[in-house]
Amino acid sequence: MARILRVALPVPLYTCYDYLPPPGPAPAGAGRGCRVRVPFGRGRRVGVVVGTGDHTGVPRHKLRRAQAWLDPAPLLDEPLLSLLEWAAGYYHHPLGEVLDAALPTLLRQGEPAEWRAREHWFITAQGRETDPSELKRAVRQAQLLARLQAAGERGLDAAELAEIPGQARRAARALADRGLAVSEQRANPELLEGEGCEPRPEPLPEQQAVLDRLQAAGDGFQPILLEGVTGSGKTEVYLRATEQALAAGRQVLLLVPEIGLTPQLLHRFRRRLAVPMAVFHSGLNDRERLDAWLAAREGRARVVIGTRSAVFAPLPEPGLILVDEEHDTSFKQQDGFRYSARDLAVMRARRLGVPVLLGTATPSLESLQNALSGRYAHLHLRHRAGGAAMPSFRVLDVRGRPLREGLSPALQEAMATHLAADGQVLLFLNRRGFAPTLLCHECGWVAECRRCDARYTWHRRAGRLRCHHCGDERPVPRACPDCGSVDLRAVGQGTERVERALAELYPQVPVLRIDRDSTRRRGALDALLAEAGRPGPRILLGTQMLAKGHHFPDVTLVGVLDADHGLYGADFRALERMAQLLIQVAGRAGRAERPGEVLIQTHHPEHPLLHTLLGQGYDAFARAHLEERRAAGLPPFAAMALLRAEAVQAGQARGFLQAAAERARALTGSEAGGVMVLGPVPAPMERRAGRYRAQLLLQAGRRAALHRLLERWVPGLSELPAARQARWSLDVDPQDMF
Ligand SMILES: Nc1ncnc2c1ncn2[C@@H]1O[C@H](COP(=O)(O)OP(=O)(O)OP(=O)(O)O)[C@@H](O)[C@H]1O
Numbered sequence: 049m050a051r052i053l054r055v056a057l058p059v060p061l062y063t064c065y066d067y068l069p070p071p072g073p074a075p076a077g078a079g080r081g082c083r084v085r086v087p088f089g090r091g092r093r094v095g096v097v098v099g100t101g102d103h104t105g106v107p108r109h110k111l112r113r114a115q116a117w118l119d120p121a122p123l124l125d126e127p128l129l130s131l132l133e134w135a136a137g138y139y140h141h142p143l144g145e146v147l148d149a150a151l152p153t154l155l156r157q158g159e160p161a162e163w164r165a166r167e168h169w170f171i172t173a174q175g176r177e178t179d180p181s182e183l184k185r186a187v188r189q190a191q192l193l194a195r196l197q198a199a200g201e202r203g204l205d206a207a208e209l210a211e212i213p214g215q216a217r218r219a220a221r222a223l224a225d226r227g228l229a230v231s232e233q234r235a236n237p238e239l240l241e242g243e244g245c246e247p248r249p250e251p252l253p254e255q256q257a258v259l260d261r262l263q264a265a266g267d268g269f270q271p272i273l274l275e276g277v278t279g280s281g282k283t284e285v286y287l288r289a290t291e292q293a294l295a296a297g298r299q300v301l302l303l304v305p306e307i308g309l310t311p312q313l314l315h316r317f318r319r320r321l322a323v324p325m326a327v328f329h330s331g332l333n334d335r336e337r338l339d340a341w342l343a344a345r346e347g348r349a350r351v352v353i354g355t356r357s358a359v360f361a362p363l364p365e366p367g368l369i370l371v372d373e374e375h376d377t378s379f380k381q382q383d384g385f386r387y388s389a390r391d392l393a394v395m396r397a398r399r400l401g402v403p404v405l406l407g408t409a410t411p412s413l414e415s416l417q418n419a420l421s422g423r424y425a426h427l428h429l430r431h432r433a434g435g436a437a438m439p440s441f442r443v444l445d446v447r448g449r450p451l452r453e454g455l456s457p458a459l460q461e462a463m464a465t466h467l468a469a470d471g472q473v474l475l476f477l478n479r480r481g482f483a484p485t486l487l488c489h490e491c492g493w494v495a496e497c498r499r500c501d502a503r504y505t506w507h508r509r510a511g512r513l514r515c516h517h518c519g520d521e522r523p524v525p526r527a528c529p530d531c532g533s534v535d536l537r538a539v540g541q542g543t544e545r546v547e548r549a550l551a552e553l554y555p556q557v558p559v560l561r562i563d564r565d566s567t568r569r570r571g572a573l574d575a576l577l578a579e580a581g582r583p584g585p586r587i588l589l590g591t592q593m594l595a596k597g598h599h600f601p602d603v604t605l606v607g608v609l610d611a612d613h614g615l616y617g618a619d620f621r622a623l624e625r626m627a628q629l630l631i632q633v634a635g636r637a638g639r640a641e642r643p644g645e646v647l648i649q650t651h652h653p654e655h656p657l658l659h660t661l662l663g664q665g666y667d668a669f670a671r672a673h674l675e676e677r678r679a680a681g682l683p684p685f686a687a688m689a690l691l692r693a694e695a696v697q698a699g700q701a702r703g704f705l706q707a708a709a710e711r712a713r714a715l716t717g718s719e720a721g722g723v724m725v726l727g728p729v730p731a732p733m734e735r736r737a738g739r740y741r742a743q744l745l746l747q748a749g750r751r752a753a754l755h756r757l758l759e760r761w762v763p764g765l766s767e768l769p770a771a772r773q774a775r776w777s778l779d780v781d782p783q784d785m786f
């Protein structure tokens with residue numbers, strides 16, 4: 049064994065630490081990629097060995113001994129570990145924290161990387177014969193008995209039991225005492241097992257072209273941008289491509305946006321593919337996450353599906369990486385280690401030598417530019433599968449029109465027509481709550497968050513004012529705190545308010561509101577989506593939760609209540625986002641036999657975005673917008689990094705950034721063709737959650753120049769005296785400028 053271990057620890061410092069190996073003989077597989085427990089300061093940490101050697105710069109009397117090996121063989125295989133090292137370098141983030149972000153919580157805490165036997169509960173023969181109502185004085189036991197009866201031979205595992213409200217485990221033991229249920233210890237938790245029972249439609253020629261391209265890529269890196277209009281059968285391509293890779297004995301990783309991991313999607317995969325799958329999503333508990341991770345690592349899971357962090361799932365036999373809705377902003381991690389899962393997916397595929405397919409109806413300008421410049425293959429699905437037509441668009445000029453809670457007469461008329469024809473209507477409004485502003489009509493006072501430069505949103509049903517930026521909330525005042533008037537008025541519409549108006553306007557039509565508030569309870573979203581998918585007249589009203597990825601066959605009319613909001617955003621990506629959102633929402637219309645119609649309400653009917661987008665399509669808009677970005681020297685024609693800082697006192701964050709900027713300028717000064725250092729400036733919302741925020745932008749025409757600077761600049765930032773007063777973070781390739 050080597051005499052020195054280099055260990056990455058989860059601490060915010062740009063360095064690894066040298067230790068002597070743990071006492072006693074090392075396990076046979078010990079070395080790089082294994083976890084060790086080490087003393088650190090006065091405590092202990094779990095770290096990952098990233099290197100071994102015989103020499104160290106640490107003086108002998110300071111060199112400490114690691115306490116124990118936690119893995120008998122590398123936990124992270126070489127391709128994954130080296131990808132993470134690359135990512136730490138690219139995002140200029142401490143390696144220990146990168147590793148920490150990539151590992152399931154239990155592994156970070158030092159738990160063994162092993163399955164653990166878990167309790168599994170079954171009904172007994174006697175239990176099957178017992179009517180739950182006989183247990184009338186033990187309500188919970190009766191409920192659980194009914195659940196176990198319904199579960200049949202499959203039984204309920206510990207995780208399912210934990211989901212049942214109340215003391216389900218106690219009830220289970222009480223049932224066991226009565227001889228109605230039994231438990232056993234199961235070593236291997238069951239993986240989601242696909243059924244593979246669904247018929248497979250013949251691929252259309254454009255779909256086949258993608259599959260051929262993937263097949264031709266064989267064992268090589270091949271990035272493909274798949275630009276397919278909404279409803280064109282992209283998911284069908286993912287399924288077929290997955291089948292191809294599975295047939296070649298490989299694993300497949302599918303990344304989906306947070307909102308995209310719907311029961312619908314999982315259902316489709318399970319019905320088509322008869323293989324074990326592992327699913328990563330934010331609803332998993334720590335043990336479930338570890339189980340999914342182990343299943344992927346042992347190769348038991350052949351398909352791994354998950355949101356952002358699943359890009360770090362181990363894949364011993366990788367064959368294909370798929371990224372659905374590649375333009376979606378949820379692929380970007382917005383705090384801590386700020387990575388782009390989409391970009392890392394491409395890099396991972398490149399390093400593994402496997403194809404990667406980025407699918408979307410509305411490519412990000414970054415990916416589009418990569419495709420146009422020939423770095424990615426660019427394939428299209430130009431028509432809806434199954435013969436459905438693309439929806440028709442109409443811009444509704446609402447200037448001077450009487451609006452009833454945001455609904456124009458023309459929109460109401462169209463709704464009535466579609467509902468009368470048994471169609472469903474989907475209304476999109478990206479603002480939850482009742483009203484975004486509470487105003488005193490007497491003196492003009494506005495309810496503003498105590499901790500942010502922002503207004504409270506009035507949540508009428510809950511009777512609360514809530515800040516959507518910091519989460520602060522408080523009761524709604526009865527009277528104006530400034531002048532005492534009781535004439536407080538709601539200004540503007542949120543989904544809650546429109547929902548009320550719809551109930552009055554269409555009393556006989558059920559309205560389903562889908563937003564963060566109505567889906568807070570576990571399972572609520574699934575239930576609402578299932579309800580929304582049923583036939584019959586219905587109005588679906590929601591925020592962007594409703595806008596993306598869902599397949600509602602009976603929706604024939606989509607109404608965008610307020611397109612103005614996105615047309616004049618402060619961020620240079622505002623228009624791109626707005627265009628993507630509009631196309632995605634519109635894509636929910638007319639997905640089955642009946643044609644769809646999309647109505648967009650705006651006060652700016654002449655806006656060039658609406659003109660190009662609706663007249664010529666997303667592709668034309670995106671190409672035109674790319675040219676504007678090129679002319680302005682903005683991404684994807686420039687590389688950016690944003691240094692953000694925040695502090696409790698005004699001026700402290702800026703002071704730190706000022707010092708950082710001077711350092712950067714000193715470093716760039718000598719270099720021609722270097723990096724622009726812009727700012728510092730206050731953040732667009734300067735005060736948030738009680739802290740003052742500012743930012744410094746670094747921009748360069750060439751990525752290499754930016755990275756050369758960051759390499760020399762970032763590690764020293766924490767040593768600046770002003771760093772003690774501010775919290776700071778670096779965002780490479782920032783996706784929003786707030
Ligand atoms: N080759 C095919 N033959 C017949 N039907 C197909 C074919 N491919 C897809 N479909 C059907 O067309 C519909 C839309 O397909 P799919 O959901 O895969 O599209 P999508 O591009 O993923 O949609 P979105 O962009 O909205 O996510 C589905 O009902 C699907 O079953």
Ligand SMILES: [Zn+2]
Nearest residue numbers: 497500515518
């Ligand atoms: Zn706030």
